[in-house]
Amino acid sequence: MIQLNELKMEFNNLINLRKHERMLEFCALLTAFFHEDGIKPIIVGGLSVEIYTRSNYTTYDIDLITDGREKISDLLTNELDFKKQGRNWYHETLELAIEIPDNFLEGSKEKVITIELKNGRNILVIAIEDIIIHRLESALVSSPKHPEWTDDYEWAERMFQIHKHDTGIMDHKYLLNASEKAQVDDIIKKWLE
Incomplete structure (x- = not known):
């Protein structure tokens, strides 16, 4: 204090x-x-x-x-x-x-x-998983047919790629569960392949 x-x-x-x-x-x-x-x-x-x-x-x-x-x-x-x-x-x-x-x-x-x-x-x-999901939701709102064309999508993917192997920061199970609720899990599953 x-x-x-x-x-x-x-x-x-x-x-x-x-x-x-x-x-x-x-x-x-x-x-x-x-x-x-x-x-x-x-x-x-x-x-x-x-x-x-x-x-x-x-x-x-x-x-x-x-x-x-x-x-x-x-x-x-x-x-x-x-x-x-x-x-x-x-x-x-x-x-x-x-x-x-x-x-x-x-x-x-x-x-x-x-x-x-x-x-x-x-x-x-905010948790990295949550900010990734927020950016993907924004990408889908601004470009529903091609979210991958948006800056939000690009930055979400960059954050994912930077931290995907860092289990101290990113929890893949939580990311998948939260992305299902936000209906962006198809993107996350593709990145996890």
């Missing part, structure tokens, strides 16, 4: 970091600050894809799922000088954009992974 004055001091130092590191360190600060409240900001969306593709994918915003939206909003706008625009918060100097698209994680809370950063702080990231 960190106190507000420590959070503000470290937040201001984020300016010295590259964009990707700045986003991760900011998420780690939020995770540490809200730990005592039981609020767990989980990284989803593009930043999770960037993490799982080892920065081959690039995003410019942070999508978080958390049930502490009001407290995070209060911190961002009243303490850290973010500007709120609809569902988004933006900090001009640090070029940080945050969105909290939902309070509930679409996927398994038990599969959320904890990654320890160099400074010893942690971030929480």
Whole structure:
């Protein structure tokens, strides 16, 4: 846990970091600050894809799922000088954009992974299986006849190929079961052949 004055001091130092590191360190600060409240900001969306593709994918915003939206909003706008625009918060100097698209994680809370950063702080990231499935669902929505022509499909397949042999990150049984529920199991089965 960190106190507000420590959070503000470290937040201001984020300016010295590259964009990707700045986003991760900011998420780690939020995770540490809200730990005592039981609020767990989980990284989803593009930043999770960037993490799982080892920065081959690039995003410019942070999508978080958390049930502490009001407290995070209060911190961002009243303490850290973010500007709120609809569902988004933006900090001009640090070029940080945050969105909290939902309070509930679409996927398994038990599969959320904890990654320890160099400074010893942690971030929480949606399970790779769940983000792969989300990208495939998006590919099917945007191109039902040829999902393989979409960027979402490409990034889902890249994440799968990078981690398919890493049993510490990817659980093939869970991936198959979850993909059946999402009706994208035909793609997953093809990749597993």
